[in-house]
Amino acid sequence: MQDGNALPLSSPRPDAVGVGIPQFYIPATASFQERRPRTLKHGDTFAVFDHNGDILSGPGSPEGLFHTDTRHLSHLDLRVNGARPMLLSSTLREDNAGLTCDLTNPDLFEGGRLVIERDLIHIRRSKFLWNGRCHERLAVRNFSTEPRRLRLELHFAADFADLFEVRGATRPCYGQRHAPDVGADQVLFAYTGLDGRRRTTRLRFDPVPKALSADTAIFDLDLAPRARCVLCLDAGCTDEVPDRPARPSFMLSIRAARRALRQSSSRAAAVATSNEIFDEALRRSVADLYMLMTDKDGGPYPYAGIPWFSTAFGRDAIITAYQMLWMDPAVARGVLCYLAENQATDEDASADAEPGKILHEVRAGEMAELGEVPFRRYYGSVDSTPLFVMLAAAYLERTGDLDTIRRLWPHVEAALGWIDRYGDRDGDGFVEYGRRTEGGLANQGWKDSHDSVFHADGRLADGPIALCEVQGYVYAAKTGAAAMARRLGLAAVAARLDGEAGRLRSRFEEVYWCEELGTYALALDGRKRPCRVRSSNAGLTLFTGIAAPERASQVVGQLMDTTSFSGWGIRTVPNTEARYNPMSYHNGSVWPHDNALIALGFSRYGHQGAVTRIFDGLFAASTHMDLRRLPELFCGFPRRRGTGPTLYPVACAPQAWAAATPLSLLQASLGLSFDPAGRRIHFERPRLPGFLSEVTLRGVTLGGARIDLLIRRHGDEVVVSPLNRHGEVSVVTVS
Template sequence: MIPAAGGQPGATGVPQFYVAATSSLQERRPRMLKHGDTFAVFDHNGDVVPRPSGPEGVFHRDTRHLSRLELSIDGQRPMLLGSTVRSDNALLACDLTNPDLFVGDRLVLEKDTLHIRRAKFLWRGACRERVIIRNHGLERRSLTLGIGFGCDFADLFEVRGTTRQRRGQHAPPVVAPAAVTHRYVGLDGVERATRFGFAPAPSRLSGDMAAWDMALGPGEQAVLYLDVAFDAGEARPAPGAGFLRDLRLARRALRFARSGGAQVTTSNAMVGEMLARSAADLRMLVTDKPGGPYPYAGIPWFNAAFGRDGLITALLVLWADPEMARGVLHFLGETQATATDPAADAEPGKILHETRGGEMAALGEVPFGRYYGSADATPLFVMLAGAYFARTGNAVSLRPLWPHLKAALAWLDGPGDRDGDGFVEYGRRTDGGLANQGWKDSHDSIFHACGTLARGPIALCEVQAYAFAAKQAGAILARAFGEPELAVRLDDSAEALRVRFEAAFWCEDLGTYALALDGDKRPCRVRSSNAGHALLAGIASPERAARVADTLMSRGSFSGWGIRTLAAGEVRYNPMSYHNGSVWPHDNALVALGFARYGFHDRASRVLEAIAGAAGFIDLRRLPELFCGFPRRPGLGPTPYPVACSPQAWAAAAPLGLLQACLGLRFDPAGRAVRVGRPVLPPSVGEVAIRGLAVGGGSVDLRFTRLGDDVDVSVGRRNGGARLDIGP
């Protein structure tokens, strides 16, 4: 995805596609909602107060349709009592009260007399809100409740800090007795509209303010409704009509979005809360596509389909919910590049990096309408397909994707190998593209030990590992689809890549693999978490895998809250950076799965313990995109990263990946068996129960119980002939 400091610095000194940060999201702790292609960022009061470079607002298809929403009592902002997003992420509820209100020096209304309850949710391209105001005083009160509103129709990238030289036309608002419509015609010729509907009709209504004059006796209440819709041409119910019905539908949609996956509970309440929050966040971030569910990357900046993020998220949850992988694979197959387009970094067979629907993307002001500038999404696409086949045995779902998978494999040895040396390299085809095209895509994330930035084409450590795994997976699928000769070629190619990788990337003195090779094939000899992905993909020799694991769990790399992206002591190490010393939950989960692959389940357990410990200090137990890499200190939590996205799909998926790494779960769909090797649980977790774990058309319930240093596995309910195999 596009980082907080993506691309090379431009003439202004600001990196390309920079996410401007003049204040911290951690200070504001905004309340976020999402449904489909709509997401909202509110403050604790449920308001949208305009701020420079702030993400507040309601966005629909990458355009901010609501940029101001401020509720007032007699012109004063209410005081916050409390606010929360429901545990299922469906509803934002805010409890407010009046401040002391004066006329001159005379107190006319004491604080805490009026209670205001706001409830709002997103549903089918609209934000629906109910406001209840009740008088808890002993006297009749006359008051004016006001709602100020506005629409700037700013593109998401504009909100993030990208300067635009020209904008479209914002038409004067159209005011009706109980509705206001704002329209904007973009430079792309598309009309975007926001319609505000009120019930009952306000006492006074203008293009940016609604006001209700009311008198409430002791114990009396008034109920108001506000609907903000983002497609004025679509027929919608009157404000307030069907409010509770639509709320039930929104909650039901979230509840059943991923109800087919296995359910996990644990004896550790905090770990259970983290898992429950992750499940709820994944349900919220999933958007239905024609081929199945697709997890959008994160809020606020990445509410879109990202190839790498979707693939990794699906891989981390695959053991519990294979359906997500099916949806991701089908969407990315449908959007696979079929021609060369330098402006989009597209080449035949390449898999999507991201797709955007806003005005700036449509105009080419940013290259992300359909953008293919990632080196890892293409091998990850094949890697996930192979993992899905191993998990489910479902060749029927993969058969339509086989031409896309072969095209992706051809890209690895064709356009993906810039100089024909057998490694996959990247280098943007246009100055508008991303300079770095791995998951660490900050402008300064790939460098030599002296700190000099690597020049391309760049061959990343983890991309070679993914390519190795993709070729192995491709060989298995080729045999399944009746192409044995292709299978042999892919197996041979994978082995040749493994030999080249060991020779070119291994750094004996560092005990790890180099971060990358630059354009001159010089290794970037720095200790980074990327090497852990070599374990995930299985390209590392067993002896060197053990050395890498030692390095990653050393004090320089392991902060106590997780494995850092870059080890302390490296010249560009900065625990507050985006990619050079921070801790990313998804990165830790992938590395932990690599540990488990080589039998280091105890180290995977330490990583789960660290990440779960961090979640215990984080609001809502919601793992953010990343946090700072400062060392763990007794009694203190991890240091937040100021503009981390939260919720973030692959961060939400991380606990499930970590749990699989500890439990060592594998699957034999043909034999309808779940296989467990030598499971390990952290000291703080005494028991884990998994209900409805599907395999081969059946399902099984499992219980893991820690007994001293060992873990006992027992079987509960079984359906469809599913069974448990215990062994190496």
């Protein structure tokens, strides 16, 4: 598709995925940690900048302004008299509503002569996203005692690369990239994809630049001593050529953005503690979670993470909502409603879709629309469907909202039907996965890298594969569905589901328990041979409650010994296993969300001491992280005195389920649960880690009531005291 005005797109990136590279691999030619990028998000738009606020995309770089899985701005570079400004500081607002970069001039020369000494010109760049648009304000001030003439140049480009191209995928052909339309104060970039969609980026400048071309805006500034001037620009992203709307005011837009964030997070209970550093980490976690929220018709939905996963994922959103359930149940309702609306109703092998199955991932980019990647609406996860039922049951247990469950019940029944008919392919009572086409994901549990399921000698397991934690999810789904059915007056259905869950639990113990390992097998392969590998997956059997109580202590002991517990957290596999690599994605790394769910499992079985050890390790890790932000994962090297954890080079940050980890660790430590029918909040065997002596929870809701709680540690004991109470709610503590 070429025409006379079309310009050729850039050639494939030199680090593009080639022959022999694992499926959907994300190449790493540079570490995110080297650049420590700054990220912003609103709705379906996100941006990744460097510390200066620039976009300097290139091989291995995730930088850019992205909208619905397309990079709408691939370059934005500020220069002062031809030189890159020097960084003073780069700060995200505590609520993630904006990025502020303070810059100054380097020594500036003309013809070998120093004309402006360094540190005389201050530039403050303020950026935020709102309604598909990136707003920027440049405030420039002359702190010299003399008047100064400056030339500010902004260099820019829009490549309209699909997100999967940015990740490293190659494409056989492209659509049309049209010649830029340059006006007095704006530049319009446009691209018509092979999917027929026209995507545009409109850059607008205020005041009118001295000169404006297809890739550069030039401003000449004459600044008296102490004088200041302000420049504004915005980049609007659309999927069609927009009209020329009135320029949105920077100040009005930023006030609206901040107000929206405050309103969304105001639903949540607030936490304050005796540890200021932990409070910083908590505030960043909560801010990240609400930045990652995208409003859907059914309510808020947390996108998985930036940069590679800023879209609706099933598994990630369900787990994030579960972790947040105690503090903001509205997130769970939003997730359940969206996933119910997008539940599969037909078989589609190319999408791994089957009736009743819950979504894995949605993508809106050109490659997904064309089927170059299978993720336009993709269902290739084995655990999203039972997790959906689990979350529905947990939501009812937390809120007592039977009306919502009644509306969701047909979707719950469809999900249970998928588990029995399609999930259990061979009728052996266990749910297994296997992709329907070669284009689908090979591994469909949460550890979905190509080498994450293996035998003790390191051989990769052949499918279909039945993961141990998935059997736990099915068990919890059926017991949870039984509880919902009883509340709906469906006694016979509840009895049948309870019976099925009991039989699954007995069969699971017989087949998965490995006495010689003291834990559950990682999985069964396609020939029903156990993968006799110690792994963090076994910890999730405690989270779901399928593990036999008499074996819980052995599982806990295995996960907390020095081969598995690095000191920062539990590794995905211990250092004794054949494929252990502390720098791998899934075979020896530490994932915060994995630890959080395991900690909830430890708490379920009464192992609060192990919970607080995990809590202590992950909090200590967060103190070494940029912005106190727990990333998607970090390396599994052992903790050493006086050093921080080793970072994983391309970990997403923020990542929703990592951001929610401190919240679920707090719940696990306190043994916090809810009884809506009895209007009671329960604390079972509450403990606090050593770095906390006091926690205050404000605005915890139950039904229409709200309560504030003070939790104090006295030696090994924890005392919970109500502060303010509005409505009928009581507190029960069991030591």
